[in-house]
Amino acid sequence: MRACVVHAAGDLRVEEVPDRAPGLGEVSVAVELAGICGSDLHYWRHGRVGDFRLREPLILGHEVIGTVVDVGPGVTALAVGTSVAVHPATPCGACAECRAERANVCRHSRYLGSAAQTPHVQGGFSDRLIVPARQVRRLPPGLAARRAVLAEPLSVAVHAAARAGNLAGRRVLITGAGPIGCLVVAAVAAAGAEEVVVTDLLPEALAIATEVGATATIPVDGTSASDRSDWPGDFDVAIEASGAAAALHTCVGQVRRGGTVVLLGLLPPGEVPLLGNIVVTRELTLRGAFRFDHEFDTALALLADGLPVGPVVSATLPLADAPSAFALAADRSRACKVLLDLVADR
Structure with a gap:
C-alpha cells in the first residue's frame, strides 16, 4: 500500500x-x-x-x-x-x-x-x-x-479549553492563530467565553480566527508584548497555542492577578525564559495541556452540531x-x- x-x-x-x-x-x-x-x-x-x-x-x-x-x-x-x-x-x-x-x-x-x-x-x-x-x-x-x-485537532483544543476551567463570561487571550489556535478560538467560544482576543504574526491567520469566533485580533511582531500600553490586558485566561517563547511571555504578562495560563504549544527544545516573579506575585496558575482523551467524542459531537x-x-x-x-x-x-x-x- x-x-x-x-x-x-x-x-x-x-x-x-x-x-x-x-x-x-x-x-x-x-x-x-x-x-x-x-x-x-x-x-x-x-x-x-x-x-x-x-x-x-x-x-x-x-x-x-x-x-x-x-x-x-x-x-x-x-x-x-x-x-x-x-x-x-x-x-x-x-x-x-x-x-x-x-x-x-x-x-x-x-x-x-x-x-x-x-x-x-x-x-x-x-x-x-x-x-x-x-x-x-x-x-x-x-x-x-x-x-x-x-475531530483530532479539535479534541486538542477542547482539552485545552477544559484545562482553563469555567470559561462562561470570561475574557480569554489566545496567542497563535494556526490550525490549533483557531480551533481553540471555536472551542472557548462554544464554552461561553465573553471575549476572545487572538494574536498572531500574520493577518491571514487572524482573518481565519475572526471567522471562527474571535471578538478581536492583535497583530504582533514576534517579540513579547507584555509591556505594550495599547493592550487590553487583565484577561481571566490566556492560552498559548503558538509554541513561541515570546508568546508565553505575553500570556504571563497579560492575565489578571489570580488568572490562569494554559501552555498548549510545544516550545523549542531546552529552557525558555519565564516571568517567574509575575507568576509568584500575581499568584497565577500555569497549566499544561497535552493531547486529549474523552474529548474526542465531544469534538465529534460539536462538529456534528455545526461548530463554525x-x-x-x-x-x-x-x-x-x-x-x-x-x-x-x-x-x-x-x-x-x-x-x-x-x-x-x-
Whole structure:
C-alpha cells in the first residue's frame, strides 16, 4: 500500500509499504481524508518535534477518517463499510495516570505518527490503517468528511479549553492563530467565553480566527508584548497555542492577578525564559495541556452540531502530491489546515 514516509529532516517520500490483516481486536480502515498537523511539519522540516527525534523512517499522520474494510477476530461491534474517525492514542490502561482517568498523559501511551518511542508508532498517511477497534468512532449521521477530519485537532483544543476551567463570561487571550489556535478560538467560544482576543504574526491567520469566533485580533511582531500600553490586558485566561517563547511571555504578562495560563504549544527544545516573579506575585496558575482523551467524542459531537470551523480547512491535495501539500501547509500566509485525499488517486 502507499504511505507518506519521512526518513529524515527534509526527506519526505510517498512510497510502497507492507500491508497486513487486522489481528485480534483490531480493524482495518481505508483512509479517506487525513489532516497535516504541525507535528508532521516539524518531523519533515527538522526531524524532530520538541524532544521527540526521528530514529527510523516514520509514516506520518494522526488526523484520520475513513471506512472500515476488514475486522479482526473478536470484533463484533463494527461492520465493514462503517464510516469512522480514528482516535490516535493507545494508552496502557494500567499506569497511575490511566487509573486516574488521565490517559492523555499515560506514561506508556502510543500515538499514531509519533517518534516518542522506538520503534516509532507508524501513522495514518497510508491507504489502510490498522488500529485497535476501541480507538474507532462511528461518524455521527450527517457529519461531512471534510468536517469530521478535524475531530483530532479539535479534541486538542477542547482539552485545552477544559484545562482553563469555567470559561462562561470570561475574557480569554489566545496567542497563535494556526490550525490549533483557531480551533481553540471555536472551542472557548462554544464554552461561553465573553471575549476572545487572538494574536498572531500574520493577518491571514487572524482573518481565519475572526471567522471562527474571535471578538478581536492583535497583530504582533514576534517579540513579547507584555509591556505594550495599547493592550487590553487583565484577561481571566490566556492560552498559548503558538509554541513561541515570546508568546508565553505575553500570556504571563497579560492575565489578571489570580488568572490562569494554559501552555498548549510545544516550545523549542531546552529552557525558555519565564516571568517567574509575575507568576509568584500575581499568584497565577500555569497549566499544561497535552493531547486529549474523552474529548474526542465531544469534538465529534460539536462538529456534528455545526461548530463554525469550516474556514480552518484551506486546501485538499491527493496523497501523491504530499510533498506539495506539506510545502503549502508550512506556508501560513497561504494555508491553515491542509488535507490529504487518499481516495482521489487510489
